[in-house]
Structures are given as C-alpha cells and as structure tokens.
Amino acid sequence: MPYYDDQALLKSIREEDPVPVYLIYGRETYYSSVCLQRLLAKLVKKGTESFNFRKFDGTGVDMVAVRTECESLPLMADYKCVLIQNPNLEKLSAADLEILTEIMDDPNPTTVLILYVSAYDLNPKKNARLRKLMEQIARVGIVADIQLKSQTELIRLIRQKCQKAGCSIDQVTCSILIDRCGTAMETLVRETDKLIAYRVQGEITRADVELVTHKSLEASIFDLSKALLGSGGRTRAFQILNDLFTQREEPTRVLSVLSGAFIDLYRAKAAHNAGKTANDLLSIYQYGKRQFLVNNAFRDVPRYSMRMLRGSLNVLMQTELAMKSGRGDERILVEEAVAQILALKEEG
Numbered sequence: 001m002p003y004y005d006d007q008a009l010l011k012s013i014r015e016e017d018p019v020p021v022y023l024i025y026g027r028e029t030y031y032s033s034v035c036l037q038r039l040l041a042k043l044v045k046k047g048t049e050s051f052n053f054r055k056f057d058g059t060g061v062d063m064v065a066v067r068t069e070c071e072s073l074p075l076m077a078d079y080k081c082v083l084i085q086n087p088n089l090e091k092l093s094a095a096d097l098e099i100l101t102e103i104m105d106d107p108n109p110t111t112v113l114i115l116y117v118s119a120y121d122l123n124p125k126k127n128a129r130l131r132k133l134m135e136q137i138a139r140v141g142i143v144a145d146i147q148l149k150s151q152t153e154l155i156r157l158i159r160q161k162c163q164k165a166g167c168s169i170d171q172v173t174c175s176i177l178i179d180r181c182g183t184a185m186e187t188l189v190r191e192t193d194k195l196i197a198y199r200v201q202g203e204i205t206r207a208d209v210e211l212v213t214h215k216s217l218e219a220s221i222f223d224l225s226k227a228l229l230g231s232g233g234r235t236r237a238f239q240i241l242n243d244l245f246t247q248r249e250e251p252t253r254v255l256s257v258l259s260g261a262f263i264d265l266y267r268a269k270a271a272h273n274a275g276k277t278a279n280d281l282l283s284i285y286q287y288g289k290r291q292f293l294v295n296n297a298f299r300d301v302p303r304y305s306m307r308m309l310r311g312s313l314n315v316l317m318q319t320e321l322a323m324k325s326g327r328g329d330e331r332i333l334v335e336e337a338v339a340q341i342l343a344l345k346e347e348g
Contacts, residue, residue, distance in 0.1 A: 003145040005144070013038050018079060055085065063100060066084065072111075078110065092133075122145075151175070151183070151291075151292055161192055177192070217254070224244075225258065255320060255334055263313065282294055316337060
C-alpha cells in the first residue's frame with residue numbers, strides 16, 4: 001500500500017477534492033502539523049468552526065460520539081470535519097474498531113474524518129491489526145506517513161530559509177547545525193530563526209552556530225560517548241553529564257540515548273571487523289533518515305576495542321535494570337555507570 005509523504009499530501013490538499021478519511025502520522029511532527037493545518041483550512045470555513053468542526057482527544061475517545069458527528073450534516077459549508085488527535089490505533093477495542101470500520105465502509109460524503117497521530121509513531125510492519133486498518137483507510141481515503149527529512153533535504157531547506165531572510169549559510173555550517181541540534185524540523189526551524197535574528201544579514205558562521213544554538217541531547221550524548229572512549233576524557237565526561245542534569249534532562253532519558261549511542265558503535269564495530277560497510281549495516285537495521293548515526297559510528301570505531309564496547313553495554317544494561325527496580329537515585333546510577341565505563345577504558 002503506497003503511503004503519501006508530506007509533499008504528496010500537500011499537493012493532494014491543494015489540487016484535489018477531500019477524501020472521507022485521512023490518517024496522518026510519522027516522526028516528522030513539524031511537517032505533519034503543517035499538513036493538518038492546511039487540510040483544516042481547506043475543510044473548515046471561517047466563521048463556521050462551532051458548527052462544522054469537532055475535535056476529540058484520542059485518549060479515551062468515545063467512538064459512538066465520533067460516529068454521531070460523522071453522520072451529521074454541515075451547516076452553511078460544503079464539509080464537516082471531525083478530528084481525532086492521537087488515537088491509540090494499535091490498541092483500539094474491538095467495539096471501537098468496529099465503529100471506525102462502519103464509518104469507513106459507508107462514509108458520509110459531506111464529512112471528513114481525520115486521524116492525526118503526533119504523540120507516537122506507528123509501525124504497521126510490526127502490527128498486523130494496524131496494517132489491516134491502514135489498508136482499510138487507504139481504500140477510501142489517504143494514509144500519510146510523514147518521516148524525517150534526509151540530511152541533504154534539511155540542508156536545502158535551511159539554506160532556502162536563510163536566503164529568504166537575507167542571510168546565507170554554507171553546506172558545511174548547515175551540517176554542523178544539524179549535528180548539533182538534531183534532525184527534527186521543528187527544532188531546526190527554531191534554531192535557524194535564532195541564527196537569522198542574531199546575524200540579521202550576511203553569512204552565518206560556525207562560530208554563530210556554536211554561540212547561539214542549543215545543543216540537542218543526542219549531540220551532547222555523542223560528545224559524552226567520545227569523551228568516555230577517548231583519551232583524557234574523565235573531566236570532560238563528567239562536565240557534559242553535569243551540564244545535562246543542570247539543563248533538567250531526565251536521567252532515564254540520558255541513559256536511554258547513551259545506550260543507543262553505544263549500540264550504534266557496537267554494531268559498527270562488529271560490521272567493521274567483518275569487513276562490512278556502513279551501507280551493509282543500514283540494509284539490516286532500520287535507521288531511516290538517521291543514517292548519519294551509522295556514518296558517525298563507522299568513522300570512530302577503529303579506535304575502540306570490541307571488549308570495551310561490550311563491557312560498556314553490559315554496564316548500561318545493569319544500570320537500566322537498577323533504575324527499573326528502583327535501586328538508588330537515578331542520577332547517581334548514571335554517574336556510577338559513567339565512572340565504570342571510564343574504569344573499563346583504563347583497564348584496556
């Protein structure tokens with residue numbers, strides 16, 4: 001079943017008549033939100049929102065009420081719009097799923113139902129029930145999977161935005177901005193706006209990026225992993241960790257991202273030892289548009305031993321188990337894990 005991306009969905013909204021049902025989801029919530037707002041602007045006539053627009057919270061949604069709204073007619077407009085925000089489609093009850101199926105089997109031609117999921121990602125490949133539901137929606141409507149942009153696409157979009165504002169930024173500086181702030185477009189738009197406001201006009205430099213923008217948790221953890229595995233990194237590692245906690249990052253999230261960074265390094269090391277390339281690794285694991293994680297890992301792994309990486313992952317796993325069982329203060333547990341990894345490095 002072909003899924004629409006953001007460009008295909010926006011084109012459909014601009015040029016085609018509305019369909020009875022839309023499912024909009026995906027990891028790139030900035031563009032999924034843009035698509036939703038464009039769709040609502042087309043469907044809901046200004047001044048008639050109180051008559052022709054109904055919004056339901058997906059948490060504990062009453063599907064009987066949804067069906068009632070879908071069956072009613074618009075007032076002084078061509079369409080009535082019913083939006084369900086963040087429905088848990090993977091865990092719909094049998095009764096709610098039956099109602100949703102009935103709505104799709106006999107859609108009201110003057111009502112458009114929108115299922116908008118931004119709070120979490122959907123994975124139909126791992127859930128047959130969800131996959132079947134998506135196929136049902138696609139038969140009468142549109143399923144749009146709005147995924148993260150590639151690094152090349154992000155660079156193009158950032159440069160276009162800067163150019164429109166009277167500034168310029170080269171590709172290398174764009175890459176530094178993405179590595180520092182992450183690939184989420186909402187964050188990149190906000191940080192680019194800050195750079196434009198700071199520079200006003202002219203060229204945005206690497207120094208500007210490092211001065212003005214906020215480093216993402218992922219970028220900080222990447223620096224932390226390099227400090228843990230590099231030489232003379234004890235002071236630097238604890239400085240990064242302290243900065244993260246000062247910024248009110250949750251220890252559980254710090255541990256999760258740090259574990260992910262070491263998993264990337266371990267996979268890359270195993271592939272490197274087997275004579276495989278980054279592309280071989282990407283063909284096995286679903287990194288999607290986050291290929292830079294694998295490329296960064298391959299760049300660094302020749303310096304690290306498999307023993308060191310395996311031991312570090314074991315430390316992180318034991319720390320996670322201790323957190324889940326409530327054995328000690330979470331921040332102290334993360335700090336102890338960092339100290340243990342540093343000790344492993346010193347042992348060689």
